[in-house]
Amino acid sequence: MKKVLYLIIIVTTLFSCSKTEIKVPVLAYEGIQELHNHSQVWLFFEIKNNDTIAKVNRKNTISTTHWIFNIDKKLPLKAITPTLTKLKYKHANGIHSKEGMSNYFSYSDTISKKLSFIEFDKTEYKTDSLQSKYFIKTNAKDYLKYNNINITFNPNNLWINDGKFEKEDFKKLLLEYVDFSAEGKQTMLHTNYNQNLTYQDYLYYKTLLLSINQPAILINPLEFVFDPNKVPDCGCE
Numbered sequence: 001m002k003k004v005l006y007l008i009i010i011v012t013t014l015f016s017c018s019k020t021e022i023k024v025p026v027l028a029y030e031g032i033q034e035l036h037n038h039s040q041v042w043l044f045f046e047i048k049n050n051d052t053i054a055k056v057n058r059k060n061t062i063s064t065t066h067w068i069f070n071i072d073k074k075l076p077l078k079a080i081t082p083t084l085t086k087l088k089y090k091h092a093n094g095i096h097s098k099e100g101m102s103n104y105f106s107y108s109d110t111i112s113k114k115l116s117f118i119e120f121d122k123t124e125y126k127t128d129s130l131q132s133k134y135f136i137k138t139n140a141k142d143y144l145k146y147n148n149i150n151i152t153f154n155p156n157n158l159w160i161n162d163g164k165f166e167k168e169d170f171k172k173l174l175l176e177y178v179d180f181s182a183e184g185k186q187t188m189l190h191t192n193y194n195q196n197l198t199y200q201d202y203l204y205y206k207t208l209l210l211s212i213n214q215p216a217i218l219i220n221p222l223e224f225v226f227d228p229n230k231v232p233d234c235g236c237e
Contacts, residue, residue: 020044022042022043022044022045022070022071022072023072023073023074024070024071024072024073024106024107024108024115025071025073025107025108025199025200025203025204026073026107026108026110026200027107027108027109027110027203027204027207028109028110028111029107029109029111029116029118029207029208029210029211030109030111030112030116031107031109031116031117031118031207032104032116032117032118032119033112033114033116033117035066035068035104035117037064037065037066038065038066038067038068038104039060039061039062039065039066039067039068040058040060040061040067040068040070041056041057041058041061041067041068041069041070041087042056042057042058042070043055043056043069043070043071043072043075043080043083044056044057044072045072045074045075052074052075052076052079053079054071054072054075054079054080054083056083056087058087061091063091063094063095063096063097063098063101064096064097064098064101065098065101066101066102066103066104067087067091067101067102067103067104068104068106068117069084069087069103069104069105069106070106071105071106071199072199073198073199073200073203074198074199074200075198075199076195076196076197076198076199077193077194077195077196077197077198077199077202077225078195078196078225078227080199081125081127081195081225082127084120084125085125085127087103088103088121091103102119102121103119103120103121104117104118104119104120105117105118105120105203107203118203118206118207118210122221123221123223124221124222124223125223125225126222126223126224126225127195127225127226129226129227129230129231130224130226131150131152131192131224131226131231131234132150132190132191132192132220132222132224133150133190135190135222135224136148136150136190143188145185145186146185146186146187146188146218147178147181147182147183147185147186147187147188148187148188148190149161149174149177149178149181149187149188149189149190150190150192151174151189151190151191151192151209152192152194152234153191153192153193153194153197153201153202153205154194154197154228154234154236155194155196155197155198155201155236156236158170158205160173160174160177161177163177170208171208171211171212174189174212175212178216178217182216186216186217186218187216187217187218188217188218188219188220189209189217189218189219189220190220190222190224191205191209191219191220191223191224192223192224192225192226192234193205193223193224193225193226194226194228194234194236195225195226195227195228196228
């Protein structure tokens with residue numbers, strides 16, 4: 001029987017004259033199945049001076065194409081968000097950049113059994129360890145009309161506003177929380193990601209929220225990636 005490899009898709013490329021591999025995230029989410037006119041960005045997992053870094057290869061990227069970001073699922077968010085911000089800017093503002101070209105995350109979809117993609121053009125990373133609840137307070141006029149819910153994702157737990165929850169049944173609990181608190185307002189979800197989360201977990205939570213897909217629930221494109229050592233009340237234990 002032919003072995004099915006979609007559960008652990010290994011994206012392989014030649015890098016520095018040696019065979020290097022990336023294990024992309026594995027998710028049960030049906031994203032975009034086909035992309036035409038694209039080029040690849042690779043973020044490899046590497047240990048350097050006892051620190052985890054993302055080694056980037058974008059030698060073959062073309063500004064006039066869509067960019068697919070193939071990122072090793074073991075990399076922590078703190079290792080990839082600066083690179084994502086920098087490369088997104090270059091893609092949009094280069095001399096030869098072309099309007100309408102987007103940026104996509106790749107992952108292995110266990111439903112379609114294909115390599116699939118999620119666009120992240122509108123995502124903006126806030127990496128100054130400011131969490132959304134404080135951002136909302138200082139920008140209150142922009143959010144007064146919404147039922148604002150702050151969600152914090154840590155490696156060992158997650159929070160919905162001031163309530164601590166386990167990973168299991170998160171979506172069901174969140175929808176119940178929205179239903180209870182909305183009081184006729186449109187809800188906006190504000191996401192906070194512990195910088196020590198792996199890329200696998202980050203994309204899992206991101207797709208879980210995207211799967212809600214209800215007009216009454218918006219997701220703020222600002223994503224707050226924080227250092228738990230600089231946020232004393234993050235509940236990160």
